[in-house]
Amino acid sequence: MTDTKRFVLVGAGGIGTWLAAGLVRLLEWKYPGSALIIVDGDNYEPKNKERQDFTKIGNKAVVKAHELTPQFTNTMIIPIPKWVVADDFSGVTDEDSPKITASQLITEGDIVFAVVDNFAARKIIFDAASKLQNIDVFTGGNDDELFGSIYHYQKRDGIEVTEHPVNFHPEYDNPPDKNPGELSCQERSEIEGGTQLLATNMAVASFILGRVHKTIVHNQNPEETEIYFDLGLGKSEPYDRRVTTVNEYITV
Amino acid sequence: MESNMNNAASQPATGMANVRFGVYNQPSNIGGKSVKDAREQFSKLWGIPNDAVAYKGKDKLDENYVIQPGDNVEFHRRAGEKG
Numbered sequence: 001m002t003d004t005k006r007f008v009l010v011g012a013g014g015i016g017t018w019l020a021a022g023l024v025r026l027l028e029w030k031y032p033g034s035a036l037i038i039v040d041g042d043n044y045e046p047k048n049k050e051r052q053d054f055t056k057i058g059n060k061a062v063v064k065a066h067e068l069t070p071q072f073t074n075t076m077i078i079p080i081p082k083w084v085v086a087d088d089f090s091g092v093t094d095e096d097s098p099k100i101t102a103s104q105l106i107t108e109g110d111i112v113f114a115v116v117d118n119f120a121a122r123k124i125i126f127d128a129a130s131k132l133q134n135i136d137v138f139t140g141g142n143d144d145e146l147f148g149s150i151y152h153y154q155k156r157d158g159i160e161v162t163e164h165p166v167n168f169h170p171e172y173d174n175p176p177d178k179n180p181g182e183l184s185c186q187e188r189s190e191i192e193g194g195t196q197l198l199a200t201n202m203a204v205a206s207f208i209l210g211r212v213h214k215t216i217v218h219n220q221n222p223e224e225t226e227i228y229f230d231l232g233l234g235k236s237e238p239y240d241r242r243v244t245t246v247n248e249y250i251t252v
Numbered sequence: 253m254e255s256n257m258n259n260a261a262s263q264p265a266t267g268m269a270n271v272r273f274g275v276y277n278q279p280s281n282i283g284g285k286s287v288k289d290a291r292e293q294f295s296k297l298w299g300i301p302n303d304a305v306a307y308k309g310k311d312k313l314d315e316n317y318v319i320q321p322g323d324n325v326e327f328h329r330r331a332g333e334k335g
Contacts, residue, residue, distance in 0.1 A: 011335055013335060014334070014335055015335040016335065115335040116335055117333065117334045117335045118333065119331075119333060140332065140335065141331060141332030141333050141334055141335045142332040142333075142334055142335070143330075143332050143333060143334065147274070147332065148332040149274075149331045149332045151331065163310065165331070167310045168307060168310070168326075168328055169328065169330070169331050170305065171330050171331065171333075177333070196334050201335070204332065204335065228274045228275050228329075229275060230274065230275045233275060235275040235276075236275060237272070237274065237275040237276070237277055239272075239326075246309050246310055
């Protein structure tokens with residue numbers, strides 16, 4: 001019997017478009033019959049072309065799914081053109097735009113990719129994931145210019161294999177930004193994208209794909225839980241955030 | 253688990269400890285120095301921002317914490333936000 005997976009890609013923008021290209025190929029050839037779920041409430045605009053890979057203007061999840069479906073017939077590609085919000089809809093000021101709660105979206109055994117552009121949405125996704133027994137969440141992002149980082153959160157049989165990122169990153173506890181899914185269209189249009197670079201977006205996607213290859217395809221331990229990189233310096237640095245390692249370290 | 257570690261009153265012991273920030277990772281003779289001293293020493297080299305929080309494992313370190321030989325002190329920068 002073929003092993004199938006359910007990949008949930010939240011965010012089909014600067015990182016997500018490149019990551020989608022890798023994930024769908026992985027599913028198509030390693031896990032035929034699997035599902036790639038693409039979630040995004042935002043639309044592609046001509047100005048996004050500088051860093052994002054798409055062929056039509058429209059909702060990001062829908063456009064990306066329509067592009068990939070004819071190319072990859074052994075993978076079910078499902079668009080969800082909605083914003084991800086908290087289970088209690090906390091902070092939501094706009095009732096009109098389509099929304100899905102993180103708990104409705106993520107289920108047991110999912111492999112989730114949170115490549116959004118704010119910590120508020122990441123927190124919502126991690127909060128929902130941490131309530132499940134078996135889950136993998138890969139997240140990644142970049143700042144301006146050439147710096148970026150990724151993080152892999154893993155639970156097996158109800159036990160955390162790697163630490164929740166909130167233990168090392170206060171920004172996951174008290175996000176300094178807003179989840180676009182909670183904002184009105186006007187407020188969303190006023191969010192600055194910063195000066196991101198294509199190379200950094202693609203590097204984040206590549207580092208995540210590398211971790212998937214090691215920890216999912218080859219089922220090896222997620223020792224390199226968090227990785228920082230700086231393309232300008234040509235350096236990367238892995239951090240071991242496995243629960244056992246961190247606890248052993250503290251008692252030394 | 254989260255705690256603010258402050259051992260300023262304990263006996264300082266000198267020796268090597270490890271300092272990390274982003275892509276940087278360097279053993280250094282900072283045992284016996286405070287977190288504040290280490291921050292000042294490495295901030296110019298590595299660009300550690302003032303709001304970067306010092307950690308030992310999962311424990312947040314007070315600026316007056318005296319680094320012990322063998323400690324692994326990480327200055328955590330905010331993770332990449334945009335995507």
